[in-house]
Amino acid sequence: MTTLPNSTDKKLGLVIDLDVCVGCHACVVNCKEWNTGGYGAPLADEDAYGSAPSGAWLNRIHTFEITPEDAPASIVHFPKSCLHCEDAPCVTVCPTGASYKRTDDGIVLVDEDKCIGCGLCAWACPYGAREMDPVENVMKKCTLCVDRIYNENIPEVDRVPACVRTCPAEARHFGDFSDPNSDVSRMVADRGGFDLMPEQNTKPVNKYLPPRPKSHPSDPSPSISKSDAINAKGFLGWVDRALEKL
Amino acid sequence: MHPAISVIFFTVSSGAGFGFLAMLGLGVPMPNGPLAAFIASAIAVGLAVVGLLSSTFHLGHPERAWRAFTQWRSSWLSREGVCAVVTLGLYGVYGLNWIFSDERIAWLGYLVSFGSILTVFTTAMIYAQLRTVPAWNSWMTPVCYLLFSITCGVMLVAAFGEWNRVASHSTLSIILGLLVVAWAMKIIWWRNADLSTLQARGSDTGTATGLGGIGNVKLLERPHTGENYLTREMVHKVGRKHANKLRMIALGFGAVVPILICLLQILFEMSVAFLSLAFLSLLFGLFVERWLFFAEAKHAVSLYYD
Numbered sequence: 001m002t003t004l005p006n007s008t009d010k011k012l013g014l015v016i017d018l019d020v021c022v023g024c025h026a027c028v029v030n031c032k033e034w035n036t037g038g039y040g041a042p043l044a045d046e047d048a049y050g051s052a053p054s055g056a057w058l059n060r061i062h063t064f065e066i067t068p069e070d071a072p073a074s075i076v077h078f079p080k081s082c083l084h085c086e087d088a089p090c091v092t093v094c095p096t097g098a099s100y101k102r103t104d105d106g107i108v109l110v111d112e113d114k115c116i117g118c119g120l121c122a123w124a125c126p127y128g129a130r131e132m133d134p135v136e137n138v139m140k141k142c143t144l145c146v147d148r149i150y151n152e153n154i155p156e157v158d159r160v161p162a163c164v165r166t167c168p169a170e171a172r173h174f175g176d177f178s179d180p181n182s183d184v185s186r187m188v189a190d191r192g193g194f195d196l197m198p199e200q201n202t203k204p205v206n207k208y209l210p211p212r213p214k215s216h217p218s219d220p221s222p223s224i225s226k227s228d229a230i231n232a233k234g235f236l237g238w239v240d241r242a243l244e245k246l
Numbered sequence: 247m248h249p250a251i252s253v254i255f256f257t258v259s260s261g262a263g264f265g266f267l268a269m270l271g272l273g274v275p276m277p278n279g280p281l282a283a284f285i286a287s288a289i290a291v292g293l294a295v296v297g298l299l300s301s302t303f304h305l306g307h308p309e310r311a312w313r314a315f316t317q318w319r320s321s322w323l324s325r326e327g328v329c330a331v332v333t334l335g336l337y338g339v340y341g342l343n344w345i346f347s348d349e350r351i352a353w354l355g356y357l358v359s360f361g362s363i364l365t366v367f368t369t370a371m372i373y374a375q376l377r378t379v380p381a382w383n384s385w386m387t388p389v390c391y392l393l394f395s396i397t398c399g400v401m402l403v404a405a406f407g408e409w410n411r412v413a414s415h416s417t418l419s420i421i422l423g424l425l426v427v428a429w430a431m432k433i434i435w436w437r438n439a440d441l442s443t444l445q446a447r448g449s450d451t452g453t454a455t456g457l458g459g460i461g462n463v464k465l466l467e468r469p470h471t472g473e474n475y476l477t478r479e480m481v482h483k484v485g486r487k488h489a490n491k492l493r494m495i496a497l498g499f500g501a502v503v504p505i506l507i508c509l510l511q512i513l514f515e516m517s518v519a520f521l522s523l524a525f526l527s528l529l530f531g532l533f534v535e536r537w538l539f540f541a542e543a544k545h546a547v548s549l550y551y552d
Contacts, residue, residue, distance in 0.1 A: 002317045003320045018457070053472055054473060055474075057470075057474070060470070062550055063465075063466045064451070064455055064457065064464065064465055065463075065465075066462065067461045068460055069461065075466065076457060089376075089377065092320045092321065093322070094321055095313070095321045095327065096313035096314050096317060096324075098313075114310070115307065116308070116310045116311055116314060117305050117307050118306075118323065119306075120372065122475070122476070123378065123480065123545070124378060125547070126377070126378045126449075126547060127547065128476045128547035131476060134475070137307055138306060138307065194456040196456055197453050197454055197546065199447065200377055200378070200546065201377070208456050210459075211457075211460070
C-alpha cells in the first residue's frame with residue numbers, strides 16, 4: 001500500500017557529521033559492495049571498465065566549496081543517500097505499491113518484484129536518492145541495510161548499516177530518532193543537526209551536523225588575508241620597505 | 247527533465263484521443279451509418295490506446311504494468327491508468343452499440359465524456375503534483391492539458407461530423423476560440439514556469455546542503471566523473487538552450503497555422519477536409535510544446551549537480 005503510515009514505532013536513520021567527513025568514499029564503496037550481494041537485485045554497472053562507466057549507487061559523495069563573507073573558502077564533503085522521509089513523496093506517487101514505508105521502523109523500501117520501473121518515484125524525490133538499476137530495470141534505493149541491522153547471523157557490532165560500519169572517521173551514526181535519549185537524537189540536539197531542503201516538506205529522518213565554526217584569528221597571517229596590504233615585520237618588513245623605495 | 251519520446255507521444259496522442267472521445271460522448275452530430283461510427287471510434291480509441299501503449303514502452307517492466315491499477319487511492323499515475331481503462335471500456339459498449347444499432351446511448355455517452363476529461367486531468371496531475379519540479383507544480387498544468395485535449399477533440403469531431411459539407415461558421419468560431427484560449431493559457435503557463443524557479447520556491451544549493459548559513463555554497467566535485475541515472479534523467483539541459491525558438495515553433499504550428507486555416511475556411515467556404523490539416527499542424531505544435539514541457543523543466547536534484 002503506497003499510503004504513508006500516520007506514525008512509525010521507531011524512526012531509524014542516520015546522522016551524518018559534515019565536520020568529520022573526509023570524503024574518502026569508503027561508505028560509497030562499502031554500500032555498493034554490501035548491497036550488490038544483499039537485499040534485492042545486484043547493483044549493476046554498465047561499461048564498468050570502458051570509457052563511459054555508469055551504474056546504480058545508493059550513496060554518493062558530493063564536494064562543495066563554501067565561501068563565507070569574511071573568511072577564506074572551505075571544503076565540505078557531503079555524503080547523500082536516502083533520508084527515509086516521514087512524508088516521503090516517492091512512496092505516495094508509486095502506482096503499484098512497490099514503494100512503501102514500514103510502520104515498525106520507518107524504513108522506506110522498494111519491493112522489487114512489484115516495481116514496474118516507471119521512474120516516477122525518482123522524479124518525486126528532491127534529493128536524488130533513487131536510481132534505476134540499468135540491468136534489472138527496477139528502482140534501487142538505500143535500505144538502511146535492513147538485511148544487516150536485524151541480522152542475527154552476523155556479530156552484533158556489524159548490525160549497523162554498511163556505510164556506518166565502514167566509515168574510518170566515524171562521520172556516520174545510526175540510531176532511532178523517535179527516542180529523544182538515543183545517541184543520534186542527542187547529537188542532533190547538541191550540534192544543531194538540520195534537514196536538507198526543509199521547504200520541500202518531506203520531513204527527512206536523516207539529519208546532518210554542520211561543520212564546527214572555524215576559528216577566526218584576530219590578526220590573520222598575510223597568506224590568508226584577503227587584502228593585498230602587507231604588514232610584515234622584521235627582516236621581511238625591511239625588504240618590503242626597501243623594495244618599495246626603489 | 248529528460249524528454250522521453252514515449253512519454254511525449256503518450257501525453258499528446260492520448261490527450262487528443264480522449265478529447266475526441268469526450269466530444270463523441272456528448273453526442274455531437276456525426277454522419278449516419280455504421281461505417282462513420284466505426285471510423286470515428288477507431289480514430290478516437292486508436293489515438294488514446296496508441297498513446298497508452300507508448301507510455302508502457304518507457305517502463306522497465308511492462309509485463310507488470312497491470313499492477314499500476316492497484317494504488318488509485320494514493321497515486322495519480324495509478325488513477326490515470328484506472329480512469330483510462332474504465333473510460334475505454336465504457337466507450338467500448340457505447341461505440342459497439344452505436345456501430346451496430348446506429349443509436350447512441352446518451353447517459354453512457356455522458357459517462358464516457360466525464361471519464362475522458364478525468365483521464366486527461368489525472369495525466370496532467372502526474373506532473374503537476376511534483377513539488378520537485380516547480381514549473382509543473384501549478385494548477386495551470388492540468389488546465390493546459392485539458393484545453394489542448396478539448397481543442398483537439400473539437401477539431402476532430404468537426405472534421406468528421408461535417409466531412410461532406412462546408413464547415414459551418416459557428417463550428418469554426420468555436421475552434422478559433424478554443425485555439426486562442428488554449429494557447430493564451432499556455433503562454434501564461436510559460437510565463438509562470440519562467441518565474442517558478444527553484445530559487446523562487448526557496449530552494450538553492452544552500453538549502454539543499456543546509457550549509458547556506460555559513461556562506462556561498464558552490465559545487466566543487468560531482469560524486470563520480472561520469473554521468474549517472476540522475477543526471478541523465480533529471481539534470482538535462484538541452485531544452486533550455488533553444489527554448490524561445492522552440493516556443494515560437496510550437497506557437498507557429500500549434501496556433502498560427504490552424505487559426506489561418508480556420509480563417510481561410512470562413513472566408514472562402516472551403517471543404518471541411520482542411521480541418522484535418524489544421525489538426526495535423528496542431529498535433530505537431532503540441533509535440534514541440536510537450537518536448538519543451540519536459541526538456542525545459544528543472545528538477546530540485548539539479549541543485550546537487552550544477
